[in-house]
Amino acid sequence: GKNEYDLLVIGGGSGGLACAKEAAQFGRKVAVLDYVEPSPQGTKWGLGGTCVNVGCIPKKLMHQAALLGSALKDAQHYGWNIAQPVHHTWSVMAQAVQNYVKSLNWGHRVQLQDKKVKYFNMQGSFSDPHTIRGLTKAGKETIVTAENIVIATGGRPKYPTHTAGALEYGITSDDLFWLKESPRKTLTPFVFNVSLECAGFLTGIGLDTTVMMRSIPLPFFPYQQQMASLVTEHMECYGTKFLKRCFPTKVEKLESNKLQVTWKNNDLGTEETDCFDTVMWAVGRAPDIKTLNLDAVGVKTNSETGKIIVDASEATSVPHIYAIGDITEGRPELTPTAIAAGKLLARRLFGQSSELMDYDNVPTTVFTPLEYGCVGLSEEAAVQHYGSDNIEV
Amino acid sequence: VQAHKEGSLQKQREMNGHTVVPHSYDYDLIVIGGGSGGLAAAKEAAKYEKKVMVLDFVTPTPLGNSWGLGGTCVNVGCIPKKLMHQAALLGQALQDSRKFGWQFPEEVKHNWMTMTESVQNYIGSLNWGYRVALREKKVTYENAYGEFVGPHTVKATNKRGVEKLYTAEKFLIATGERPRYLGIPGDKEYCISSDDLFSLPYCPGKTLVVGASYVALECAGFLAGIGLDVTVMVRSILLRGFDQDIANKIGEYMEEHGINFIREFVPIKVEQIEEGTPGILKVTSKSTRGNEIIEGEYNTVLLAIGRDACTRKIGLDKVGVIINEKTGKIPVNDKEQTNVPYIYAIGDILQDKLELTPVAIQAGRLLVRRLYAGATTK
Numbered sequence: 001g002k003n004e005y006d007l008l009v010i011g012g013g014s015g016g017l018a019c020a021k022e023a024a025q026f027g028r029k030v031a032v033l034d035y036v037e038p039s040p041q042g043t044k045w046g047l048g049g050t051c052v053n054v055g056c057i058p059k060k061l062m063h064q065a066a067l068l069g070s071a072l073k074d075a076q077h078y079g080w081n082i083a084q085p086v087h088h089t090w091s092v093m094a095q096a097v098q099n100y101v102k103s104l105n106w107g108h109r110v111q112l113q114d115k116k117v118k119y120f121n122m123q124g125s126f127s128d129p130h131t132i133r134g135l136t137k138a139g140k141e142t143i144v145t146a147e148n149i150v151i152a153t154g155g156r157p158k159y160p161t162h163t164a165g166a167l168e169y170g171i172t173s174d175d176l177f178w179l180k181e182s183p184r185k186t187l188t189p190f191v192f193n194v195s196l197e198c199a200g201f202l203t204g205i206g207l208d209t210t211v212m213m214r215s216i217p218l219p220f221f222p223y224q225q226q227m228a229s230l231v232t233e234h235m236e237c238y239g240t241k242f243l244k245r246c247f248p249t250k251v252e253k254l255e256s257n258k259l260q261v262t263w264k265n266n267d268l269g270t271e272e273t274d275c276f277d278t279v280m281w282a283v284g285r286a287p288d289i290k291t292l293n294l295d296a297v298g299v300k301t302n303s304e305t306g307k308i309i310v311d312a313s314e315a316t317s318v319p320h321i322y323a324i325g326d327i328t329e330g331r332p333e334l335t336p337t338a339i340a341a342g343k344l345l346a347r348r349l350f351g352q353s354s355e356l357m358d359y360d361n362v363p364t365t366v367f368t369p370l371e372y373g374c375v376g377l378s379e380e381a382a383v384q385h386y387g388s389d390n391i392e393v
Numbered sequence: 394v395q396a397h398k399e400g401s402l403q404k405q406r407e408m409n410g411h412t413v414v415p416h417s418y419d420y421d422l423i424v425i426g427g428g429s430g431g432l433a434a435a436k437e438a439a440k441y442e443k444k445v446m447v448l449d450f451v452t453p454t455p456l457g458n459s460w461g462l463g464g465t466c467v468n469v470g471c472i473p474k475k476l477m478h479q480a481a482l483l484g485q486a487l488q489d490s491r492k493f494g495w496q497f498p499e500e501v502k503h504n505w506m507t508m509t510e511s512v513q514n515y516i517g518s519l520n521w522g523y524r525v526a527l528r529e530k531k532v533t534y535e536n537a538y539g540e541f542v543g544p545h546t547v548k549a550t551n552k553r554g555v556e557k558l559y560t561a562e563k564f565l566i567a568t569g570e571r572p573r574y575l576g577i578p579g580d581k582e583y584c585i586s587s588d589d590l591f592s593l594p595y596c597p598g599k600t601l602v603v604g605a606s607y608v609a610l611e612c613a614g615f616l617a618g619i620g621l622d623v624t625v626m627v628r629s630i631l632l633r634g635f636d637q638d639i640a641n642k643i644g645e646y647m648e649e650h651g652i653n654f655i656r657e658f659v660p661i662k663v664e665q666i667e668e669g670t671p672g673i674l675k676v677t678s679k680s681t682r683g684n685e686i687i688e689g690e691y692n693t694v695l696l697a698i699g700r701d702a703c704t705r706k707i708g709l710d711k712v713g714v715i716i717n718e719k720t721g722k723i724p725v726n727d728k729e730q731t732n733v734p735y736i737y738a739i740g741d742i743l744q745d746k747l748e749l750t751p752v753a754i755q756a757g758r759l760l761v762r763r764l765y766a767g768a769t770t771k
Contacts, residue, residue, distance in 0.1 A: 065494055088496070
């Protein structure tokens with residue numbers, strides 16, 4: 001029979017919402033499915049995806065809180081009569097951030113309503129190439145059919161697989177921004193921009209923070225090593241502790257509720273321990289495809305990363321099924337690119353456009369205390385591509 | 394023989410390359426003006442082992458204020474302005490930080506003296522740094538007022554009135570500008586300019602800023618930002634020469650943030666009602682559109698109505714350097730050369746060029762490289 005919707009978007013994040021709203025502008029019948037599987041610690045959130053709820057937005061606000069702390073220290077020298085040191089209250093900041101995020105959830109729901117996009121708070125999985133089975137939290141099932149389907153389910157933080165107690169006692173960025181109480185003394189293994197950014201602002205608001213690094217050079221791709229060093233040196237100067245060439249082997253909970261972490265120091269060949277209030281894992285993100293049931297329809301994924309393989313027009317291996325955002329293989333994991341790709345896809349599907357998304361030279365920034373912005377090739381990549389004789393630094 | 398020597402010298406000079414300079418001059422290059430452009434040029438010339446002298450002198454303001462080596466930018470321009478602007482921005486950051494979880498008492502007051510002392514100390518370190526740099530590069534520096542008295546010759550007068558004569562093969566004029574006054578009763582006696590503001594030894598209090606230049610708006614902006622009652626008196630439009638769409642947005646923003654604007658009025662008289670630091674001044678102003686007269690009382694009146702080039706009293710007529718009689722600015726060719734081949738000019742005094750420190754610095758360096766290192770980049 002005829003499909004219920006012209007477009008069904010699975011995943012109400014940066015890419016998904018942009019695509020849905022753009023398609024609705026062309027007078028199409030559009031639906032969005034969004035569902036947040038609670039984190040192992042039980043944290044969940046509303047419509048808007050990673051960026052709005054547990055990514056860019058709260059991260060940037062907390063980074064700003066840390067920067068304001070620096071400004072407060074400087075202000076005294078510029079004539080402002082403010083007694084030092086100034087104390088920071090986590091709960092005041094967290095509540096303000098969480099309220100702001102909730103206002104964005106609300107804003108997105110209103111926008112979908114205004115643009116007549118149907119919103120289902122359900123987890124979607126494929127029954128066939130045009131049929132999605134939606135499941136609510138309570139287990140109620142709804143079948144939705146669509147001419148075109150866009151997968152934009154993004155990713156979730158990974159947990160380390162070789163560290164005992166990691167899952168039970170550790171948190172991730174999914175939980176950090178929703179903590180009601182201060183994380184206090186925190187350990188953040190390993191080093192991806194997430195752990196550095198979080199360690200940066202936690203130090204900035206006055207918390208005892210340690211970053212644990214497994215190897216040197218830092219796994220900082222696609223960034224530049226030299227910049228990575230400048231960033232971490234700056235953080236060290238300002239009080240973030242670094243445990244270099246260390247790998248955590250287990251996390252145990254003590255009677256005092258503190259967490260005892262044991263790690264191997266690869267430089268010294270010894271085992272060390274220390275106690276923390278919080279251990280926040282930042283070991284990478286995995287694409288959220290488990291519950292999609294992609295095998296049922298034959299959407300191909302990269303065997304190593306698990307991400308969905310798409311061509312230049314965001315098409316998957318199955319006709320009428322597309323994918324955008326963090327879930328796609330080989331694309332930058334950035335909100336603005338997901339939004340742009342989503343809009344352009346909608347215009348190609350429904351608006352007679354043929355413009356493809358250009359993923360080259362997308363600028364991005366790491367919001368560590370020393371902010372690092374970059375665009376194009378890093379020096380290492382440039383040398384690899386063109387040979388060092390052809391590079392002018 | 395002398396004439397023949399000078400004739401062949403002239404020919405050699407016309408060739409674009411290294412010339413053999415006879416030791417008939419005291420210096421290879423004399424730079425008049427130790428500001429952004431002058432110092433950059435002097436230091437660059439010293440790199441090529443040239444014998445260089447810098448003459449820098451600050452004629453005190455009507456209120457008696459003066460400063461050290463470095464020019465406008467360092468002492469009474471970019472540097473202190475940016476620091477005070479930052480103080481104002483930090484005030485805003487303070488307000489925001491409460492919402493981000495930082496705790497401190499409701500009202501935070503600003504102390505003008507603390508800020509100004511920090512700013513002046515920093516400037517002092519820059520003055521010192523420049524003197525050391527010149528010494529290290531073996532550039533002769535004299536704190537003396539330079540003016541031309543004849544071909545290839547300047548007279549340098551120090552603050553005690555002692556005069557000395559120096560000769561050089563080439564000269565670089567980089568004397569910059571000073572703030573203009575209104576020419577009304579009370580302006581020089583009671584009003585201050587940017588030359589005085591950054592080292593004012595007391596808080597300016599309720600301030601009237603006269604002018605609509607970026608200097609006027611920037612100063613009004615940071616004075617309001619540190620909590621002072623500020624009014625800006627504008628004769629016609631804001632930021633003449635800048636994009637008016639943006640200029641208007643700036644004006645609106647400032648008004649929204651508590652700065653008062655009096656439009657289409659000019660002051661005609663400034664009187665002192667009460668002495669003090671600050672005292673109280675009464676400003677009488679007339680409308681540009683009709684006969685309306687208004688009066689206002691302020692602790693401080695800051696004039697920011699423009700800047701005039703320091704070219705009228707440096708003896709340019711004695712060497713035949715042509716200036717624009719109306720503006721005082723010096724026209725130069727694309728190699729920064731005046732109409733007199735051995736006299737060059739850079740920086741704020743140039744006609745039709747941007748009045749910016751980085752431009753002056755770059756122009757100074759490139760000029761010297763063209764003169765002494767065979768470069769051609771302009």
